[in-house]
Amino acid sequence: MRLSRYFLPVLKENPADAQIVSHRLMLRAGMIKQSAAGIYSWLPLGYKVLKNIENIVHEEQAKAGHIAMQMPTIQSADLWRESGRYDAFGDEMLRIKDRHDRDMLFTPTAEELITDIFRGAVNSYKDLPLTMYQIQWKFRDERRPRFGVMRGREFYMKDGYNFDLTKEDALHAYNRHLVSYLRTYERMGLQAIPMRADSGAMGGDDTHEFLVLAETGESEVFYDSAVTDLTFGDREIDYDSVEDCAAIMTEFTTKYARTDETHDEALFNEVPEERRRTARGIEVGQIFYFGTKYSESMNATVQGPDGKPALVHMGSHGIGVSRLLGAIIEASHDEKGIIWPEGVTPFHVGIVNLKQGDDEADAACQSLYDAITALGLEPLYDDRNERAGGKFATMDLIGLPWRITVGPRGLKNGVVELTSRKTGESEEMPPEQAVARIAAIYQS
Amino acid sequence: MRLSRYFLPVLKENPADAQIVSHRLMLRAGMIKQSAAGIYSWLPLGYKVLKNIENIVHEEQAKAGHIAMQMPTIQSADLWRESGRYDAFGDEMLRIKDRHDRDMLFTPTAEELITDIFRGAVNSYKDLPLTMYQIQWKFRDERRPRFGVMRGREFYMKDGYNFDLTKEDALHAYNRHLVSYLRTYERMGLQAIPMRADSGAMGGDDTHEFLVLAETGESEVFYDSAVTDLTFGDREIDYDSVEDCAAIMTEFTTKYARTDETHDEALFNEVPEERRRTARGIEVGQIFYFGTKYSESMNATVQGPDGKPALVHMGSHGIGVSRLLGAIIEASHDEKGIIWPEGVTPFHVGIVNLKQGDDEADAACQSLYDAITALGLEPLYDDRNERAGGKFATMDLIGLPWRITVGPRGLKNGVVELTSRKTGESEEMPPEQAVARIAAIYQS
Structure with a gap:
């Protein structure tokens, strides 16, 4: 690209309302422009990086055997009433009435719709395991959107959903996602540490968040400094191997690393003192195993090997694609501007x-x-x-x-x-x- | 991909509510699933074709020198009030109030927002010409959505916008779009005929629609059969050459080809009788030149060579990306199912x-x-x-x-x-x- 023919509206001055460095630099580098509170246009340079990140996510999901599809942004409220989340979600859900006065919403996540697709099409355990994912625009009507794309209202997210016959199978899916996420972040030049987290509004037993250490992170994190020595590197992995995926899970999650939500002072104190670290982190992804929570409320069953209907075990798994641009810049910049890792740079x-x-x-x-x-x-x-x-x-x-x-x-x-x-x-x-x-x- | 590990929920029966063949076949082939009236999930097979079509559009736009970016789906009503279209758009606009009771909307098109981005960043004629485009989800709250993805409410569209100093430059942009669209459709195995059309709610002087001939088309069309002999083929084109682009425009738009909106019986009768054709067509794209309509209402000027402010000349240009799946199937199927052209097939x-x-x-x-x-x-x-x-x-x-x-x-x-x-x-x-x-x- 010749710059004379490109659209790169760089700013000389620091925008007054941008509090953190990634927000300032994305505005100054002509990557984004705010159109309403927490809603941004992706100008050509920002769009290129967004697509590079999206492509890495797609490639790593394909390697893990997960299948890409896409659900609509606007959904009917009906499915959300079935799961009980229509009321539970609160003011963050953007609620809409269409011209026929039907209740619709801009989807913040898609457990309900994917479960509906699944139950309408899959009848037998023989069609499992199945993991489908999408990369799609989401909306959460944050009360106080801030920090640019880090906490916007309209955001681009990868959300994946696994359907398995047993808890054991679903935990393999969980591990598979952990491995694929480790690879994904490393290709973007990021170290994202899996930390035991709280399942919050999603419900469920097991969940890890992936955090990038950065001063501007929203979460306080506590960890054994030895976790920062772990890298996935260019190992080959057989995603079908339960043992191989479990071994990676163990390697990357045994050492102490927790967000403040699940922090346990007593356990933390068992870490040798010189390796105890407190820092701040940016959440760039999360994996959940939530068992039969949605399959129960939405009656998603398959015929099991014994001929009887069995509720499927599920999990969901997210990567904050648009948020990652902010996280990468927070982790990689200097006083002159951004320093793109080679894996995501808009131009080589x-x-x-x-x-x-x-x-x-x-x-x-x-x-x-x-x-x-x-x-x-x-x-x-x-x-x-x-x-x-x-x-x-x-x-x-x-x-x-x-x-x-x-x-x-x-x-x-x-x-x-x-x-x-x-x-x-x-x-x-x-x-x-x-x-x-x-x-x-x-x-x- | 091994089919045993894929998600391909084919239907044996013809869905009762699908009136046209493309809708039936997309449902039966497990490409889409309706989640609400006129709103579809793109199942893995459909998603793959959608992405193939999107990629062709991106590649051809890049060749024409047009720059990709992306605007948000949710916009504030303010800009639409400035252009006067907030009220003009009627019930097809999906209107939303956010948690702070501000008027928002799900964008059906983006002239206002791109003009706002332009006027905030470009000051001099030296930065022209400029054409930016996006491929993004849009919403039109059709009263009676039907025909599957052909007339859905949530749809995927390429929309491009050119900014030029003079009418002459803007008409070159118009011609450049015509050429790039001809190439785009041919790569998808489609013959899409540019026809003189009516500018409707968009306003403006010049506009052509691209129509694929098919029995199920919504528009009645009238044409000289000689237009169906024209093909772009693998010619090389210099998109910077005003003459080359104009010559293609002349070649492809001189013979009679009009939709019923602009049909002129007297002119049509000048076509030799054996070449006069009446048929039905599916609109898969449209190009507009609308001069200073938006730059006037939104005050988008640049400093001209004479140092004085000049209103920019604009046009907008759309390709119905999701609709194209329907159009391709309407044009290419038999009683057994779909026949994908090699350029867009989901698997080779x-x-x-x-x-x-x-x-x-x-x-x-x-x-x-x-x-x-x-x-x-x-x-x-x-x-x-x-x-x-x-x-x-x-x-x-x-x-x-x-x-x-x-x-x-x-x-x-x-x-x-x-x-x-x-x-x-x-x-x-x-x-x-x-x-x-x-x-x-x-x-x-």
Whole structure:
């Protein structure tokens, strides 16, 4: 993309009403624009990152054998009355009357509808296990939306639902989700720690939240510092293996890590003192096993191996897709702006032309642009007639991990400059070598 | 995907309330499920096709230089009051009050919001031309939703908006959209004919609708049969060239083709009689040029080359993404079910195992599955313990363009059977040759 043809309305000033750094930087980098309290438009740069995150979620869900579908945003109130949650949900549910005066709502989550789909189509235990998920816009009418996309009213969420014959099978689904979520977050450059949490309004026995440590986190968390040494890395996993998934669950959830809701001071004190940590965390996902809560209230049964009807065991599993942009920025920025992890960056590399209009510099930039595009990567070429200082400031603000700087002086010596956004280190090299370096960095 | 692990709730019976064939087939093939009047869940098979169509739209918009972003579904009523459309839209607008009793709505289209984004960020003619678009869920509270996804209430739409300094520039944007839409529909295996239409509630001077001819179409259309001979094909086009885009516009819109709203009997009678056609059509897209209608009411100006403020010229351009599934099926089916064009098919090829549990047949199917997957294609392998007849009926119903049938008898002779869904013709060949044929068919 050439910047002269893009829509990137960066702001020079810090927006007055943005309290946390991710909100400020998303506004300043022209990623989002508020249209109403807690409701945002995703401008082109923000939209690209949102889609990158969505794609990673889809890819990891597919690997785990979970099936993508999509439910509508507007639902009838009837199913919610059946489960008993229509009244229970309170003012956070956006309630709507349609032109025929029927009670509708903008869905905040979809246990009811997916259970209805399931019970209408699946009759036998032979069709289990089944896990379906969607990535879809949700609405929660927060009383006081704040922190940009971190606590908006309209938000983009992955919500998945498993249906299993037995508790044991459902706990395997639970573990499978934990594993797939660990991989998902790591691909985004995030460490998200599974912590024992409270099931709250969802009901259910087992639940873990995934928290990214950050000063601006809404939750207070308590953990054994050894949990931050755990990484999933590039291990291969057989998602069908109950043992393999359970082993990962054990590895990642045995050490103490809890939110304030479930914090247990006595247990925490058993952690060696030098490893006890208190911090703040941003919740970026949650997994639940809630047994037969919904299958009972909504009568979702299958014929079991014994020929008798059996209530299915269920769980639900969420990733805050739009919220993740905020969480990633909270975890990865400096005073100049965002620092995108390579897995989610909106453009793979920035090209800065120090002297737009200089024939040699223009040609060199164009040839870098073409070579990088030919690799299947997307460069953002700042081809505007601006001073170098302004171009650097924009690139630093929007946070592309790599920048190639091209100027007449360097070209005389046959070199361009490759700069890491993270370390700030620059290295001169021939253009072809810069392209090769970029290719190697993004080779997956 | 193995069918035993998929969620494909096909129906044997024709649903009683579905009046048109696409609605019937989408329900029977387990692609959608109604959750409320005119509101559908997209089950896995339907969701896959929806995403394929969405991807084609994105790819063609990118080629035309249009920039993707996304606006929220819920908007404040304020902007709609500013443009004067809050009252004008009538009962089709889903109006909502949030918990603080503010007037909100589920957006049916987004001229107001995109114009607000534009005027808040763009100040100079130097930042033009600019075209941004989104693919997002919309809601129109139809009095009588019907025909499945063809006239639903919640629907998925691509809506694009161009901002230009002059009428001439805006008409180039109009032509550019026409060209990109022609390519888009052809990639989906559809002939969509641009017809002069009425601008209706959108206002504006110029507008074309794209119509797919089908008996079940809602609009009556009149055309010179010569328009059905026009195809865009694989021509290369320079979207920046005003002349090239205008030439395509002329080529595709000069011959008589109009909806009943703009039909002119006298003009129609100038078409040679043997080429005059009356038929029905399904609208799958529309392009508008409406000049300064919104920029005036919302005061969207840029500084012109003369230093004075100039109202921008705008247009908007829509593709009915969810509706296209219905249109494609209306145009491509037989008495057995859907016949997907290769460009949008949910799976590239079906594999039918005639004797599940037979070691040789199972191994041959698995090796076909692996070979096709290795090509980057997606097979659907019917690995259920069902009779051949049931498996064939399911494959015919869901409409995959190609099927490979594997059975012990064929394998003894070293062959499998490759069958075209469209022609019904089968050919025996060694498994490797079937894989090579599939590879060649989908090579792009």
